[in-house]
Amino acid sequence: MNAIMSTMVNETLPPEVVELLNSTDGAAFEQALDSMVRQREQHLFRALGVLARDLHGAVCRLGSDLANEGVPESMTDARNYLAEVLDMSSKAAHRSLDFVDRMRPEADALSANAAAVLDHNSNPDDPSAALARQAQVFAGACAEGLNDMVLVQSWQDLAGQRVKKVVAFIESVESSLLELVRLTGALAGREAPVEVAKVSSQDEVDRLLSEFGF
Amino acid sequence: MKILVVDDFSTMRRIVRNLLVELGFSNPLIQEADDGNNALAMLKSNPFDMVVTDWNMPNMTGIELLQAIRAEPKLKGMPVLMVTAENNREQIIAAAQAGVNGYIVKPFTAVTLKEKLDKIFERLAASGASA
Numbered sequence: 001m002n003a004i005m006s007t008m009v010n011e012t013l014p015p016e017v018v019e020l021l022n023s024t025d026g027a028a029f030e031q032a033l034d035s036m037v038r039q040r041e042q043h044l045f046r047a048l049g050v051l052a053r054d055l056h057g058a059v060c061r062l063g064s065d066l067a068n069e070g071v072p073e074s075m076t077d078a079r080n081y082l083a084e085v086l087d088m089s090s091k092a093a094h095r096s097l098d099f100v101d102r103m104r105p106e107a108d109a110l111s112a113n114a115a116a117v118l119d120h121n122s123n124p125d126d127p128s129a130a131l132a133r134q135a136q137v138f139a140g141a142c143a144e145g146l147n148d149m150v151l152v153q154s155w156q157d158l159a160g161q162r163v164k165k166v167v168a169f170i171e172s173v174e175s176s177l178l179e180l181v182r183l184t185g186a187l188a189g190r191e192a193p194v195e196v197a198k199v200s201s202q203d204e205v206d207r208l209l210s211e212f213g214f
Numbered sequence: 215m216k217i218l219v220v221d222d223f224s225t226m227r228r229i230v231r232n233l234l235v236e237l238g239f240s241n242p243l244i245q246e247a248d249d250g251n252n253a254l255a256m257l258k259s260n261p262f263d264m265v266v267t268d269w270n271m272p273n274m275t276g277i278e279l280l281q282a283i284r285a286e287p288k289l290k291g292m293p294v295l296m297v298t299a300e301n302n303r304e305q306i307i308a309a310a311q312a313g314v315n316g317y318i319v320k321p322f323t324a325v326t327l328k329e330k331l332d333k334i335f336e337r338l339a340a341s342g343a344s345a
Binding site: 093100147154155156157158160161164 | 321324
Protein backbone atom coordinates (compact mmCIF):
# COMPACT_ATOMS: atom_id res chain seq x y z
CA MET A 1 0.00 0.00 0.00
CA ASN A 2 2.70 2.43 1.08
CA ALA A 3 4.76 1.48 -1.91
CA ILE A 4 1.84 2.20 -4.29
CA MET A 5 1.19 5.63 -2.67
CA SER A 6 4.85 6.46 -2.75
CA THR A 7 4.95 5.67 -6.46
CA MET A 8 1.85 7.84 -7.11
CA VAL A 9 3.31 10.74 -5.13
CA ASN A 10 6.60 10.42 -6.91
CA GLU A 11 4.92 10.56 -10.30
CA THR A 12 3.00 13.78 -9.56
CA LEU A 13 5.75 15.71 -7.72
CA PRO A 14 8.55 17.71 -9.38
CA PRO A 15 11.89 15.86 -9.40
CA GLU A 16 13.59 18.26 -6.91
CA VAL A 17 10.86 17.57 -4.36
CA VAL A 18 11.14 13.83 -4.87
CA GLU A 19 14.88 14.12 -4.37
CA LEU A 20 14.30 16.13 -1.23
CA LEU A 21 11.85 13.58 0.13
CA ASN A 22 14.34 10.79 -0.45
CA SER A 23 17.17 12.74 1.18
CA THR A 24 18.51 11.48 4.50
CA ASP A 25 20.21 14.78 5.43
CA GLY A 26 17.78 16.43 7.92
CA ALA A 27 19.42 19.87 7.89
CA ALA A 28 19.55 20.02 4.10
CA PHE A 29 15.87 18.97 4.00
CA GLU A 30 14.85 21.79 6.37
CA GLN A 31 16.91 24.33 4.45
CA ALA A 32 15.50 23.33 1.09
CA LEU A 33 11.96 23.39 2.49
CA ASP A 34 12.47 26.87 4.00
CA SER A 35 13.82 28.20 0.75
CA MET A 36 10.85 26.81 -1.21
CA VAL A 37 8.35 28.30 1.23
CA ARG A 38 10.15 31.66 1.19
CA GLN A 39 10.20 31.68 -2.59
CA ARG A 40 6.46 31.04 -2.66
CA GLU A 41 5.77 33.69 -0.01
CA GLN A 42 7.77 36.26 -1.91
CA HIS A 43 5.69 35.66 -5.03
CA LEU A 44 2.53 36.04 -2.96
CA PHE A 45 3.64 39.23 -1.22
CA ARG A 46 4.96 40.76 -4.40
CA ALA A 47 1.60 40.04 -6.04
CA LEU A 48 -0.19 41.61 -3.06
CA GLY A 49 2.09 44.63 -3.26
CA VAL A 50 1.36 45.11 -6.94
CA LEU A 51 -2.33 44.75 -6.16
CA ALA A 52 -2.14 47.39 -3.44
CA ARG A 53 -0.21 49.72 -5.74
CA ASP A 54 -2.77 49.20 -8.52
CA LEU A 55 -5.63 49.82 -6.13
CA HIS A 56 -4.05 53.02 -4.88
CA GLY A 57 -3.37 54.11 -8.46
CA ALA A 58 -6.98 53.40 -9.39
CA VAL A 59 -8.24 55.51 -6.49
CA CYS A 60 -5.96 58.39 -7.58
CA ARG A 61 -6.97 58.06 -11.26
CA LEU A 62 -10.65 57.97 -10.36
CA GLY A 63 -10.11 61.23 -8.53
CA SER A 64 -8.23 62.95 -11.35
CA ASP A 65 -10.59 61.59 -14.04
CA LEU A 66 -13.48 63.20 -12.26
CA ALA A 67 -11.57 66.33 -11.22
CA ASN A 68 -13.08 68.36 -14.05
CA GLU A 69 -16.47 67.74 -12.55
CA GLY A 70 -15.31 69.18 -9.25
CA VAL A 71 -14.49 65.88 -7.58
CA PRO A 72 -11.47 65.84 -5.22
CA GLU A 73 -8.20 64.57 -6.66
CA SER A 74 -6.81 62.96 -3.56
CA MET A 75 -7.83 61.70 -0.18
CA THR A 76 -6.42 64.87 1.41
CA ASP A 77 -8.66 66.93 -0.88
CA ALA A 78 -11.60 64.72 -0.01
CA ARG A 79 -10.99 65.32 3.68
CA ASN A 80 -10.72 69.09 3.11
CA TYR A 81 -13.96 69.09 1.08
CA LEU A 82 -15.77 67.28 3.87
CA ALA A 83 -14.37 69.70 6.46
CA GLU A 84 -15.70 72.56 4.31
CA VAL A 85 -19.13 70.89 4.16
CA LEU A 86 -19.14 70.72 7.96
CA ASP A 87 -18.11 74.35 8.26
CA MET A 88 -20.65 75.62 5.70
CA SER A 89 -23.55 73.65 7.14
CA SER A 90 -22.64 74.83 10.63
CA LYS A 91 -22.56 78.48 9.51
CA ALA A 92 -25.92 78.08 7.75
CA ALA A 93 -27.45 76.52 10.87
CA HIS A 94 -26.13 79.32 13.07
CA ARG A 95 -27.54 81.97 10.72
CA SER A 96 -30.95 80.30 10.90
CA LEU A 97 -30.68 80.24 14.69
CA ASP A 98 -29.67 83.95 14.66
CA PHE A 99 -32.85 84.63 12.70
CA VAL A 100 -34.92 82.70 15.26
CA ASP A 101 -33.29 84.66 18.10
CA ARG A 102 -34.19 87.94 16.36
CA MET A 103 -37.74 87.00 15.44
CA ARG A 104 -38.88 85.25 18.62
CA PRO A 105 -39.04 88.44 20.76
CA GLU A 106 -40.84 90.20 17.85
CA ALA A 107 -43.49 87.47 17.75
CA ASP A 108 -43.84 87.55 21.55
CA ALA A 109 -44.20 91.37 21.53
CA LEU A 110 -46.81 91.26 18.74
CA SER A 111 -48.80 88.68 20.67
CA ALA A 112 -48.61 90.75 23.89
CA ASN A 113 -49.60 93.97 22.10
CA ALA A 114 -52.53 92.24 20.41
CA ALA A 115 -53.66 90.87 23.78
CA ALA A 116 -53.51 94.38 25.28
CA VAL A 117 -55.69 95.74 22.44
CA LEU A 118 -58.18 92.90 22.90
CA ASP A 119 -58.33 93.58 26.65
CA HIS A 120 -59.73 97.04 25.89
CA ASN A 121 -61.83 96.13 22.91
CA SER A 122 -62.94 92.64 22.03
CA ASN A 123 -65.93 93.63 19.90
CA PRO A 124 -65.79 91.25 16.90
CA ASP A 125 -67.37 93.90 14.64
CA ASP A 126 -64.64 96.44 15.40
CA PRO A 127 -61.91 96.34 12.71
CA SER A 128 -59.07 97.07 15.19
CA ALA A 129 -60.16 94.19 17.44
CA ALA A 130 -60.41 91.90 14.40
CA LEU A 131 -56.91 92.96 13.33
CA ALA A 132 -55.58 92.38 16.86
CA ARG A 133 -57.08 88.87 16.88
CA GLN A 134 -55.53 88.16 13.49
CA ALA A 135 -52.16 89.45 14.74
CA GLN A 136 -52.39 87.19 17.77
CA VAL A 137 -53.03 84.11 15.60
CA PHE A 138 -50.15 85.11 13.33
CA ALA A 139 -47.77 85.63 16.28
CA GLY A 140 -48.72 82.18 17.63
CA ALA A 141 -48.10 80.56 14.25
CA CYS A 142 -44.72 82.36 14.03
CA ALA A 143 -43.65 81.15 17.48
CA GLU A 144 -44.57 77.59 16.53
CA GLY A 145 -42.77 77.90 13.18
CA LEU A 146 -39.64 79.27 14.86
CA ASN A 147 -39.58 76.30 17.25
CA ASP A 148 -39.79 73.93 14.28
CA MET A 149 -36.98 75.84 12.62
CA VAL A 150 -34.72 75.34 15.64
CA LEU A 151 -35.53 71.66 15.66
CA VAL A 152 -34.74 71.26 11.96
CA GLN A 153 -31.28 72.78 12.52
CA SER A 154 -30.36 69.79 14.68
CA TRP A 155 -30.08 67.82 11.44
CA GLN A 156 -26.85 69.74 10.86
CA ASP A 157 -25.37 67.97 13.86
CA LEU A 158 -26.60 64.57 12.65
CA ALA A 159 -25.32 65.17 9.10
CA GLY A 160 -22.04 66.40 10.61
CA GLN A 161 -21.63 63.20 12.59
CA ARG A 162 -22.11 61.13 9.40
CA VAL A 163 -19.49 63.27 7.63
CA LYS A 164 -17.05 62.73 10.50
CA LYS A 165 -17.60 58.97 10.22
CA VAL A 166 -16.85 59.10 6.47
CA VAL A 167 -13.64 61.07 7.16
CA ALA A 168 -12.59 58.43 9.70
CA PHE A 169 -13.40 55.69 7.16
CA ILE A 170 -11.29 57.37 4.44
CA GLU A 171 -8.41 57.62 6.88
CA SER A 172 -8.70 53.96 7.87
CA VAL A 173 -8.81 52.83 4.21
CA GLU A 174 -5.73 54.89 3.44
CA SER A 175 -3.75 53.67 6.44
CA SER A 176 -4.77 50.02 5.79
CA LEU A 177 -3.63 50.38 2.22
CA LEU A 178 -0.28 51.78 3.34
CA GLU A 179 0.06 49.09 5.98
CA LEU A 180 -0.52 46.46 3.29
CA VAL A 181 2.17 48.03 1.12
CA ARG A 182 4.56 48.18 4.06
CA LEU A 183 3.85 44.58 5.02
CA THR A 184 4.18 43.21 1.53
CA GLY A 185 7.32 45.29 0.95
CA ALA A 186 8.87 44.04 4.18
CA LEU A 187 7.96 40.42 3.53
CA ALA A 188 9.19 40.60 -0.02
CA GLY A 189 12.65 41.21 1.43
CA ARG A 190 12.83 44.99 1.50
CA GLU A 191 13.29 47.05 4.62
CA ALA A 192 10.14 48.36 6.28
CA PRO A 193 9.89 52.14 6.40
CA VAL A 194 9.60 53.80 9.80
CA GLU A 195 6.45 55.52 11.11
CA VAL A 196 4.11 54.41 8.36
CA ALA A 197 1.04 55.40 10.32
CA LYS A 198 2.08 59.07 10.26
CA VAL A 199 2.20 59.32 6.47
CA SER A 200 -0.39 61.90 5.53
CA SER A 201 0.23 63.92 2.40
CA GLN A 202 -0.32 62.55 -1.07
CA ASP A 203 3.37 63.05 -1.92
CA GLU A 204 4.43 61.01 1.08
CA VAL A 205 1.99 58.28 0.11
CA ASP A 206 3.37 58.12 -3.43
CA ARG A 207 6.98 58.21 -2.20
CA LEU A 208 6.35 55.38 0.21
CA LEU A 209 4.69 53.27 -2.44
CA SER A 210 7.52 53.83 -4.91
CA GLU A 211 10.10 52.91 -2.23
CA PHE A 212 8.83 49.39 -2.55
CA GLY A 213 8.77 49.45 -6.28
CA PHE A 214 4.98 49.18 -6.44
CA MET B 215 -30.63 75.60 38.11
CA LYS B 216 -27.07 75.46 36.67
CA ILE B 217 -26.91 73.20 33.64
CA LEU B 218 -23.82 72.14 31.64
CA VAL B 219 -24.49 71.35 27.95
CA VAL B 220 -21.77 69.18 26.38
CA ASP B 221 -21.55 68.66 22.60
CA ASP B 222 -18.73 69.03 20.05
CA PHE B 223 -21.12 70.73 17.58
CA SER B 224 -21.78 74.37 18.44
CA THR B 225 -25.11 74.17 16.57
CA MET B 226 -26.36 71.41 18.85
CA ARG B 227 -25.18 73.20 22.01
CA ARG B 228 -27.11 76.26 20.88
CA ILE B 229 -30.23 74.24 20.08
CA VAL B 230 -30.20 72.43 23.44
CA ARG B 231 -29.67 75.78 25.20
CA ASN B 232 -32.53 77.27 23.15
CA LEU B 233 -34.87 74.41 24.08
CA LEU B 234 -33.92 74.60 27.78
CA VAL B 235 -34.64 78.35 27.80
CA GLU B 236 -37.95 77.65 26.05
CA LEU B 237 -38.78 75.23 28.89
CA GLY B 238 -38.15 78.00 31.42
CA PHE B 239 -34.54 77.42 32.49
CA SER B 240 -32.42 80.53 32.98
CA ASN B 241 -30.20 81.28 29.98
CA PRO B 242 -27.27 82.81 31.96
CA LEU B 243 -27.10 79.70 34.18
CA ILE B 244 -26.56 77.40 31.20
CA GLN B 245 -22.90 76.77 30.34
CA GLU B 246 -21.32 74.86 27.47
CA ALA B 247 -18.37 72.48 26.93
CA ASP B 248 -17.21 71.01 23.61
CA ASP B 249 -15.96 67.63 24.86
CA GLY B 250 -15.93 65.38 27.93
CA ASN B 251 -12.49 66.52 29.13
CA ASN B 252 -13.46 70.18 29.27
CA ALA B 253 -16.83 69.29 30.78
CA LEU B 254 -15.20 67.27 33.56
CA ALA B 255 -12.78 70.10 34.37
CA MET B 256 -15.72 72.55 34.57
CA LEU B 257 -17.76 70.18 36.75
CA LYS B 258 -14.84 69.76 39.15
CA SER B 259 -14.23 73.49 39.51
CA ASN B 260 -17.83 74.83 39.49
CA PRO B 261 -21.04 73.64 41.08
CA PHE B 262 -23.61 72.38 38.52
CA ASP B 263 -27.05 70.86 39.05
CA MET B 264 -27.31 68.83 35.84
CA VAL B 265 -25.38 67.70 32.75
CA VAL B 266 -26.88 67.30 29.26
CA THR B 267 -24.33 65.51 27.09
CA ASP B 268 -23.81 64.15 23.59
CA TRP B 269 -22.23 60.71 23.11
CA ASN B 270 -19.87 61.08 20.13
CA MET B 271 -17.19 63.62 20.94
CA PRO B 272 -13.44 63.81 20.46
CA ASN B 273 -10.99 63.37 23.38
CA MET B 274 -13.56 62.14 25.88
CA THR B 275 -16.93 60.73 24.77
CA GLY B 276 -20.22 61.19 26.59
CA ILE B 277 -20.19 57.68 28.04
CA GLU B 278 -16.64 58.19 29.33
CA LEU B 279 -17.75 61.49 30.87
CA LEU B 280 -20.69 59.73 32.53
CA GLN B 281 -18.37 57.05 33.94
CA ALA B 282 -15.93 59.70 35.16
CA ILE B 283 -18.78 61.60 36.88
CA ARG B 284 -20.02 58.43 38.62
CA ALA B 285 -16.45 57.61 39.72
CA GLU B 286 -15.87 61.04 41.26
CA PRO B 287 -17.17 61.15 44.88
CA LYS B 288 -18.07 64.84 44.64
CA LEU B 289 -19.99 64.45 41.38
CA LYS B 290 -21.42 60.93 41.45
CA GLY B 291 -24.97 62.04 42.32
CA MET B 292 -25.11 64.52 39.39
CA PRO B 293 -28.12 63.96 37.09
CA VAL B 294 -26.89 63.20 33.55
CA LEU B 295 -29.16 63.33 30.51
CA MET B 296 -27.71 61.85 27.34
CA VAL B 297 -28.80 63.48 24.08
CA THR B 298 -27.39 61.47 21.21
CA ALA B 299 -27.76 60.10 17.70
CA GLU B 300 -26.64 56.68 18.99
CA ASN B 301 -29.76 54.57 19.18
CA ASN B 302 -28.50 51.01 19.10
CA ARG B 303 -29.41 48.62 21.89
CA GLU B 304 -25.88 48.01 23.16
CA GLN B 305 -25.15 51.69 23.57
CA ILE B 306 -28.41 52.41 25.37
CA ILE B 307 -27.71 49.46 27.70
CA ALA B 308 -24.13 50.69 28.26
CA ALA B 309 -25.43 54.13 29.19
CA ALA B 310 -28.01 52.61 31.57
CA GLN B 311 -25.35 50.44 33.20
CA ALA B 312 -23.08 53.46 33.61
CA GLY B 313 -25.93 55.13 35.54
CA VAL B 314 -27.46 57.57 33.05
CA ASN B 315 -30.59 59.39 34.31
CA GLY B 316 -32.22 59.91 30.91
CA TYR B 317 -31.56 59.15 27.25
CA ILE B 318 -32.90 61.16 24.29
CA VAL B 319 -32.33 60.23 20.65
CA LYS B 320 -31.70 63.15 18.24
CA PRO B 321 -33.50 64.86 16.65
CA PHE B 322 -35.98 65.60 19.43
CA THR B 323 -38.56 68.21 20.34
CA ALA B 324 -38.89 70.49 23.36
CA VAL B 325 -41.82 68.28 24.42
CA THR B 326 -39.58 65.16 24.54
CA LEU B 327 -36.90 67.09 26.42
CA LYS B 328 -39.47 68.29 28.93
CA GLU B 329 -40.83 64.77 29.43
CA LYS B 330 -37.38 63.34 30.15
CA LEU B 331 -36.39 66.21 32.44
CA ASP B 332 -39.67 65.92 34.39
CA LYS B 333 -39.07 62.19 34.79
CA ILE B 334 -35.51 62.79 36.04
CA PHE B 335 -36.67 65.35 38.61
CA GLU B 336 -39.59 63.13 39.70
CA ARG B 337 -37.24 60.20 40.32
CA LEU B 338 -34.72 62.41 42.13
CA ALA B 339 -37.48 63.85 44.33
CA ALA B 340 -38.76 60.33 45.10
CA SER B 341 -35.29 59.01 45.97
CA GLY B 342 -34.62 62.14 48.02
CA ALA B 343 -37.88 61.66 49.94
CA SER B 344 -37.23 58.00 50.65
CA ALA B 345 -33.62 58.62 51.71
